Amino acid sequence: MSKITDKTTMSRRTALELAGGGVIAALLTGTLAGAARADAALLSDAIKKAVGDSAMTEGRITLDLPEIAENGNTVPVSVAVDSPMTEADHVKAVHLFAEKNPAADVASVYFTPASGVAKASFRMRLAGTQNVVAVAEMSDGSLFTAKKLVKVTIGGCGG
Amino acid sequence: MKGEITALATIVALTTGAGAIAFAADDWGKFQVEDRRSGYTYATAETQAMQDDEFANPAMLWVEHGEEAWNKVDGEAGKSCNSCHGNAAETMKTVGSTYPVFAKDIGKLENVEDRINRCRTDNMKAKAWKYDSQNMLGMVSYVKRQSLGQPMSVKIDGEAAPWFEKGKAFYTQRRGQLDMACSHCHVDNAGNMIRANTLSQGQGNGFPTYRLKWQKPGSLHRRFRGCNKQVRARPFKTGSDEYLALELYVMWRGRGLPVETPAVRN
Amino acid sequence: MASKPRVRVPKTAKKGEIITIKSLISHKMETGRRKDSKTGELIPRQIINKFVCNFNGKQVFASDWHPAVSANPFMAFNFKAEESGEFEFVWTDDDGSTYSKKASLTVN
Numbered sequence: 001m002s003k004i005t006d007k008t009t010m011s012r013r014t015a016l017e018l019a020g021g022g023v024i025a026a027l028l029t030g031t032l033a034g035a036a037r038a039d040a041a042l043l044s045d046a047i048k049k050a051v052g053d054s055a056m057t058e059g060r061i062t063l064d065l066p067e068i069a070e071n072g073n074t075v076p077v078s079v080a081v082d083s084p085m086t087e088a089d090h091v092k093a094v095h096l097f098a099e100k101n102p103a104a105d106v107a108s109v110y111f112t113p114a115s116g117v118a119k120a121s122f123r124m125r126l127a128g129t130q131n132v133v134a135v136a137e138m139s140d141g142s143l144f145t146a147k148k149l150v151k152v153t154i155g156g157c158g159g
Numbered sequence: 160m161k162g163e164i165t166a167l168a169t170i171v172a173l174t175t176g177a178g179a180i181a182f183a184a185d186d187w188g189k190f191q192v193e194d195r196r197s198g199y200t201y202a203t204a205e206t207q208a209m210q211d212d213e214f215a216n217p218a219m220l221w222v223e224h225g226e227e228a229w230n231k232v233d234g235e236a237g238k239s240c241n242s243c244h245g246n247a248a249e250t251m252k253t254v255g256s257t258y259p260v261f262a263k264d265i266g267k268l269e270n271v272e273d274r275i276n277r278c279r280t281d282n283m284k285a286k287a288w289k290y291d292s293q294n295m296l297g298m299v300s301y302v303k304r305q306s307l308g309q310p311m312s313v314k315i316d317g318e319a320a321p322w323f324e325k326g327k328a329f330y331t332q333r334r335g336q337l338d339m340a341c342s343h344c345h346v347d348n349a350g351n352m353i354r355a356n357t358l359s360q361g362q363g364n365g366f367p368t369y370r371l372k373w374q375k376p377g378s379l380h381r382r383f384r385g386c387n388k389q390v391r392a393r394p395f396k397t398g399s400d401e402y403l404a405l406e407l408y409v410m411w412r413g414r415g416l417p418v419e420t421p422a423v424r425n
Numbered sequence: 426m427a428s429k430p431r432v433r434v435p436k437t438a439k440k441g442e443i444i445t446i447k448s449l450i451s452h453k454m455e456t457g458r459r460k461d462s463k464t465g466e467l468i469p470r471q472i473i474n475k476f477v478c479n480f481n482g483k484q485v486f487a488s489d490w491h492p493a494v495s496a497n498p499f500m501a502f503n504f505k506a507e508e509s510g511e512f513e514f515v516w517t518d519d520d521g522s523t524y525s526k527k528a529s530l531t532v533n
Binding site for chain 3 (some may be wrong): 217
């Protein structure tokens with residue numbers, strides 16, 4: 001099952017790269033819809049693995065990424081979560097995912113009350129234009145999420 | 160003629176401006192001198208920020224590697240660079256903005272890589288370093304970093320003149336299956352898009368440059384090889400006389416622009 | 426494969442001040458999905474998969490990294506200064522080796 005999923009995703013990417021968008025991409029919409037479903041499945045699997053499948057609320061997260069990334073090899077990302085960061089009420093972790101990378105996991109950052117603020121910045125690889133998704137885990141077990149679309153002009157080798 | 164149309168229309172597909180970030184009226188401060196603009200001015204804000212933050216700039220890892228090697232004894236003579244040159248901030252201050260130079264004692268043009276290797280083999284009795292090895296990139300970056308912000312001013316008269324003329328001729332010489340010269344891209348089309356890149360003026364003031372594509376720093380000669388290959392021309396060797404002459408011409412084209420080593424580019 | 430890591434931590438801070446810590450280490454972060462251009466064979470994955478920051482022996486920040494973290498990984502994060510002490514930063518490679526660096530902070 002997972003093998004087939006991988007293949008669909010790959011062939012669509014290769015086709016898009018060759019076509020550079022436009023007419024040929026339009027001919028591929030059938031495949032595209034299938035591939036989008038496959039990406040969504042990979043993403044939800046990765047999220048489930050990281051935080052289980054409790055409900056998530058949108059908000060509290062500021063996800064800072066360029067709208068257009070010059071090169072997918074090195075895309076600066078900064079994530080911050082609104083929280084008092086006390087012993088009783090703090091952000092435990094933020095997990096980052098890239099919807100259309102060969103593997104959805106990017107990184108997890110783990111905070112403590114000693115962090116003062118829940119904020120981290122680093123640089124990530126994006127295999128192409130796609131959504132980056134953040135999921136924050138609070139000390140009371142609640143989950144928050146945010147996503148941002150990044151247009152990538154030259155894809156990085158992904159991850 | 161036919162070659163030019165094929166190259167421009169089908170393979171290279173230059174399109175005007177859409178993604179170009181800059182307009183003529185933009186003020187680029189120190190990154191522009193008259194009509195000469197650093198590659199910095201064509202980069203996205205994120206790439207510029209990566210270069211500007213001295214800590215976040217990943218190429219600074221190589222500069223630091225160079226600094227360590229500067230003080231390390233190597234070779235049979237039992238010397239380090241520091242033994243003879245002392246404080247690099249003083250003794251290497253003008254190297255980044257004035258090289259390549261005509262070296263009288265060897266009777267040819269010499270760039271920083273070659274000068275370092277001459278010091279290693281003759282003065283230290285140590286092994287030469289390869290172009291684009293971690294050691295060489297580190298040392299060249301460290302040496303050129305000492306000229307940070309200084310206006311580029313290479314000497315092109317006297318014995319350097321024939322080298323300059325050779326480099327200049329190379330720059331406008333059509334090459335490769337696409338039959339294109341450096342000038343077609345970096346003079347006639349600077350600011351336009353080529354594939355997914357914004358073409359810059361192809362300046363050399365930031366080298367060794369950390370390229371996002373390479374995910375590490377690379378020498379100016381490595382860049383020349385890449386640009387030659389893009390038009391399907393046979394590249395020359397790094398360190399070849401052809402590229403040395405071209406380096407002199409490229410550095411002269413950027414006269415007055417500040418040394419940015421190590422720059423960050425796409 | 427990795428060279429000496431760099432960290433930037435302010436030397437001093439006021440009690441209760443939130444400081445920014447930056448870290449950088451040279452590493453290829455080989456994804457395991459690239460092919461060798463000469464042999465056509467897959468280059469095995471080798472990345473730094475974990476980064477930890479301890480203060481006075483206690484973990485205050487950590488991060489798990491996957492192959493989608495860029496080469497020469499950079500990480501910036503924050504810390505609330507309450508007492509003087511020593512930071513220890515540790516990066517763990519897929520091959521089990523670790524790279525570490527220390528920095529001290531004086532709180533006044």
